[in-house]
Amino acid sequence: MPTTRPRRASAGGRDRRFAVVDPATGEAFDEAPDQHPDTLDALVERAHTAWRSWRADRAARTTALLAAADAVEAAGAALAPLLTREQGKPLAESSAEVARTAARLRYYAELDQGAQPITDGRPVRSEVRWRSLGPVAAIVPWNFPLQLASAKFAPALAAGNTVILKPSPYTPLATRLLGDVVARALPEGVLTIVTGHEPLGARLVAHPGIRHVTFTGSAPTGRAVAAGAAASLARVTLELGGNDAAVLLEDVDVERIADRLFWAAFRNCGQVCMAVKRVYAPARLYSQVVEALAHRARTAVVGPGLDPATHLGPLNNAAQLSRVERCTAQALAAGARAAAGGRRPGLPGYFFAPTVLADVPPDSPVVTEEQFGPVLPVLPYDSVDDAVEAANATRYALGGSVWSADPERAEAVAERLECGTAWINHHAELSLAQPFAGTKESGVGVAGGPWGLRGNLRPFVVHRLEET
DSSP, X not given: OOOOOOOBOOTTSOSOEEEEEETTTTEEEEEEEOXXXXXXXXXXXXXXXXXXHHTTOHHHHHHHHHHHHHHHHHTHHHHHXXXXXXXXXXHHHHHHHHHHHHHHHHHHHTOOOOOEEEXXXXXXXXXXXXXXXXXXXXXXXXXXXXXXXXXXXXHHHHTTOEEEEEOOTTSOHHHHHHHHHHHTTSOTTSEEEOOOOTTHHHHHHTOTTOOEEEEESOHHHXXXXXXXXXXXXXXXXXXXXXXXXXXXXXXXOHHHHHHHHHHHHHGGGGOOTTSEEEEEEEGGGHHHHHHHHHHHHHHSOBOOTTSTTOSBOOOSSHHHHHHHHHHHHHHHHTTOEEEEOOSXXXXXXXXXXXXXXXXXXXXXXXXXXXXXXXXXXXXXXXXXXXXXXXXXXXXXESXXXXXXXXXXXXXXXXXTSOSSEEEXXXXXXXXXXXXXXXXXXXXXXXXXXXXXXXXXXEEEEEEEEOOO
């Protein structure tokens, strides 16, 4: 399997760089700075200095963030291909990610932050006002680098905070370019991008000058982030893993929903925290559901994301490919059947054929864990109670969905799912205005909508005695 080139250091040992790999080839195509953790002190101090003036003028922030949104749209022709080159997703999906990034900047730039009066019958006029926190550390993964970056910095900046953002070492280039584009519309020090390997991230989240840490990634890393931030009692927002179940009811029209269900599982090569990762089908429809999904897996075009004909690109990195191969092999060894895929295709890079697994043991890791790749187990059930119990039998609780010809009945079943978001007859679609949060090991705190903005603010209450 191709590997990245080693880090390169200057004679002084400080100007290091690391290779960035194109997952469609497995070969390095560029480099990014491997910043030394000691540089963070100056960057956090600069962010703190910039915060003093940035927090003071709401109108100026709105104007600057709207200008940043325009600049992101204008840079789309440069951002999207670079994102595809380092992440692997089809170019159309990269373009959509750029558009979503600009839309989120606009949404938060214009979101109301007005004071809230409190009326409780006493002769006191009370009002809740909102104050920013200070420098924010944001750490984002490699599956949606730009979209998740903006999901962190847009509300934080709109709230009057400054941000130091660290992208994954697998996808630093488009984020650095995005940072350059956005920062040109902002005062110096308001948004800073840092890139590099550990311990850069660990030092950032534990830095005493950081007042809020927002992280998206795996649950084990999330625990380490929370422990690091605890040293300075910084606020923590963690968006962690998911193992979303889709429950199909007995009256579902399989062919009608098959396309939506398939792409809810396989978009971005399955590398979506809120993707469908398990399907529960009634026994009577089980074979039909398996075949409908398998047909779509067999006919999906797999290839480099820059090829316009491609439906599914590669996995992002060699480690994730190994994980997907391992959990698939474990399931097959335990008696599962690959109705489609089940192996790597004959392509260079980090490709894995879209895989639909039938007859999977319920305790197989591909069912109980988050596979985060183009592999979908389909399991039969005898009663809806059994399906709900199985759907909830996971340490994750991010999202879930119920599919039926009767939306009212589906909604009643969805009420029983243990998750933060339940969809009816679709999955993994979010509005900028809605909250996004999980329970159990899927996270702490809330992103999205006004809830995401409030997570970057603290209440400040003013009491004024009304003289009589």
